[in-house]
Amino acid sequence: MGSLEHKYDPTFTERVIAATGPKASPRTREIIGPLLRHLHDFAREVNLTVDEWMAGVELVNWAGQMSNDKRNEGQLLCDVLGLESLVDEITFSAAAHAKDAHTATAILGPFFRKDAPHYPNGGSIIKTMPADGQVTYMHGRCVDSVTGEGIPGVVIDVWEDSTNGLYEQQDPDQEDCNLRGRFTTDEEGRYSWYCLKPTPYPIPYDGPAGKVLQLLDRHPFRPAHIHLITTHPEYMPITTQIFDDSGPYLTDDSVFAVKDSLLVHFKPRENDPKASLEVEYNFKLKKQPSQLEQGDEVTGI
Amino acid sequence: MGSLEHKYDPTFTERVIAATGPKASPRTREIIGPLLRHLHDFAREVNLTVDEWMAGVELVNWAGQMSNDKRNEGQLLCDVLGLESLVDEITFSAAAHAKDAHTATAILGPFFRKDAPHYPNGGSIIKTMPADGQVTYMHGRCVDSVTGEGIPGVVIDVWEDSTNGLYEQQDPDQEDCNLRGRFTTDEEGRYSWYCLKPTPYPIPYDGPAGKVLQLLDRHPFRPAHIHLITTHPEYMPITTQIFDDSGPYLTDDSVFAVKDSLLVHFKPRENDPKASLEVEYNFKLKKQPSQLEQGDEVTGI
Numbered sequence: 298m299g300s301l302e303h304k305y306d307p308t309f310t311e312r313v314i315a316a317t318g319p320k321a322s323p324r325t326r327e328i329i330g331p332l333l334r335h336l337h338d339f340a341r342e343v344n345l346t347v348d349e350w351m352a353g354v355e356l357v358n359w360a361g362q363m364s365n366d367k368r369n370e371g372q373l374l375c376d377v378l379g380l381e382s383l384v385d386e387i388t389f390s391a392a393a394h395a396k397d398a399h400t401a402t403a404i405l406g407p408f409f410r411k412d413a414p415h416y417p418n419g420g421s422i423i424k425t426m427p428a429d430g431q432v433t434y435m436h437g438r439c440v441d442s443v444t445g446e447g448i449p450g451v452v453i454d455v456w457e458d459s460t461n462g463l464y465e466q467q468d469p470d471q472e473d474c475n476l477r478g479r480f481t482t483d484e485e486g487r488y489s490w491y492c493l494k495p496t497p498y499p500i501p502y503d504g505p506a507g508k509v510l511q512l513l514d515r516h517p518f519r520p521a522h523i524h525l526i527t528t529h530p531e532y533m534p535i536t537t538q539i540f541d542d543s544g545p546y547l548t549d550d551s552v553f554a555v556k557d558s559l560l561v562h563f564k565p566r567e568n569d570p571k572a573s574l575e576v577e578y579n580f581k582l583k584k585q586p587s588q589l590e591q592g593d594e595v596t597g598i
Numbered sequence: 599m600g601s602l603e604h605k606y607d608p609t610f611t612e613r614v615i616a617a618t619g620p621k622a623s624p625r626t627r628e629i630i631g632p633l634l635r636h637l638h639d640f641a642r643e644v645n646l647t648v649d650e651w652m653a654g655v656e657l658v659n660w661a662g663q664m665s666n667d668k669r670n671e672g673q674l675l676c677d678v679l680g681l682e683s684l685v686d687e688i689t690f691s692a693a694a695h696a697k698d699a700h701t702a703t704a705i706l707g708p709f710f711r712k713d714a715p716h717y718p719n720g721g722s723i724i725k726t727m728p729a730d731g732q733v734t735y736m737h738g739r740c741v742d743s744v745t746g747e748g749i750p751g752v753v754i755d756v757w758e759d760s761t762n763g764l765y766e767q768q769d770p771d772q773e774d775c776n777l778r779g780r781f782t783t784d785e786e787g788r789y790s791w792y793c794l795k796p797t798p799y800p801i802p803y804d805g806p807a808g809k810v811l812q813l814l815d816r817h818p819f820r821p822a823h824i825h826l827i828t829t830h831p832e833y834m835p836i837t838t839q840i841f842d843d844s845g846p847y848l849t850d851d852s853v854f855a856v857k858d859s860l861l862v863h864f865k866p867r868e869n870d871p872k873a874s875l876e877v878e879y880n881f882k883l884k885k886q887p888s889q890l891e892q893g894d895e896v897t898g899i
Contacts, residue, residue: 313680313854316816317814317815321813321814321815322813325813328646332640336636336640336681337680337681338636339633341688342632343633345685345688347685347686347689348689362662363662364659364662364663371662372655375655378633379613379634380637381648382610384648385648387606387641387646405648513617513619513630514620514622549617553610
């Protein structure tokens with residue numbers, strides 16, 4: 298770094314950091330120094346030109362312009378650079394290494410909707426059945442990571458793509474809220490639903506994230522997966538994905554989200570006229586810290 | 599870095615970099631490694647959480663959504679972080695330290711327009727005269743940085759704010775293209791025009807750049823300045839700003855663009871009924887490298 302700083306004004310970055318006023322929050326002060334040092338060191342290390350920087354600005358502005366309530370291109374841009382997976386690891390790593398670890402987490406992705414319909418256990422999230430779909434009975438339990446006891450009343454959000462690789466909000470041929478729903482665990486912590494075996498798909502390729510993949514000579518595909526979120530007033534929420542262990546792209550996911558503990562096996566289902574496959578997945582949930590501790594964790598840049 | 603990497607998956611960043619395909623351009627490959635290492639190291643160093651990262655994504659999307667042909671909020675966001683001034687220094691530093699150095703450069707800023715009207719020397723760029731405006735006769739020469747000879751035919755773009763601190767495209771009360779114009783140097787390399795003494799102003803404060811300044815407890819003001827661009831087929835273009843040496847914010851410019859060599863003094867003007875002040879500024883221009891060398895420099899991320 299020494300030689301890089303001497304090539305250009307060696308005081309510049311520290312002057313920009315020092316412009317921060319006394320009323321900036323402690324967390325903002327903690328973040329701004331490393332942010333500016335890494336941003337500026339990056340520019341100096343690669344001798345970033347005005348034209349290259351402006352190409353970056355235009356890429357970022359384009360991301361905002363493409364984003365709306367159904368699409369978050371700024372997020373997708375971070376995803377292809379591995380940043381969402383990394384902050385997911387950072388946020389949940391302390392919990393994940395504890396003895397009473399909860400289920401591993403994975404990125405939210407840009408296709409979650411807060412308004413998915415609520416179904417009873419054993420219900421189906423399939424509203425538009427594709428000709429080549431493989432109906433799967435998915436079931437399992439939510440248990441306390443310490444006691445191992447089933448947890449009633451856990452709400453599980455589930456969403457997935459159809460066999461054409463599209464989520465319902467990307468595809469006018471799918472009924473609204475197709476392949477997404479919310480279920481609540483029963484007295485023993487059990488849940489069950491019918492869904493489709495998920496399909497690998499390319500992330501949207503027509504925006505800045507696609508442009509970055511092209512520039513990097515990378516493919517846009519994600520391995521087949523099902524998105525899940527668990528919520529319960531007394532337990533830490535979990536956002537995760539489970540991956541079909543038989544499919545492609547497990548080692549070269551375009552958004553770097555696969556973890557070994559999230560691989561599941563879809564096996565043939567016997568004696569069920571409604572489904573040809575089944576998959577089991579069990580969640581370990583960890584108790585919430587007290588309300589007071591929680592409040593301390595809430596920060597924003 | 600070692601300890602930081604061991605706290606989290608130590609192979610993650612290098613795996614993301616290694617995903618880059620063989621057809622990525624040499625310059626893209628040169629940029630992507632440092633970009634990802636600095637981006638990821640920043641997140642690990644500050645233990646960036648999912649919520650903080652998402653606040654950043656929303657800030658960036660907001661920048662794109664606010665940007666249009668009259669406003670570039672992505673650029674402004676970079677400006678308050680010192681990045682535009684830094685890439686300006688990087689791009690022009692080799693030239694600036696040479697013996698035959700051209701005039702120092704400064705950032706373009708977001709208010710340039712390509713379609714400014716062309717005026718003859720001695721003309722005025724004032725189309726809407728504010729009651730408290732101080733008309734200034736600005737003049738000078740463009741000379742070759744090696745021979746010192748005047749250069750005819752240099753086109754100079756000039757633009758500045760009015761006394762309310764607004765550029766014409768920000769202010770419905772100013773006539774279209776008020777306080778901007780293009781002039782061409784005469785046989786001896788001379789130019790002259792009437793303009794206003796510029797006024798310090800806050801950069802737009804209603805978007806993400808303003809939000810960042812608030813979070814950092816920084817003021818949004820820029821010192822009074824006049825923007826200038828010189829272009830000539832045989833000479834390297836120069837984008838710069840000159841600063842009123844008597845005004846405030848010279849040491850705490852919100853976008854870090856002031857350089858000592860760009861300070862000018864506005865002095866009283868005698869015997870000119872059209873202007874009460876005058877300022878002189880001379881440009882040193884450097885010959886273009888050959889077309890071939892130029893072609894090699896053109897890169898994009």
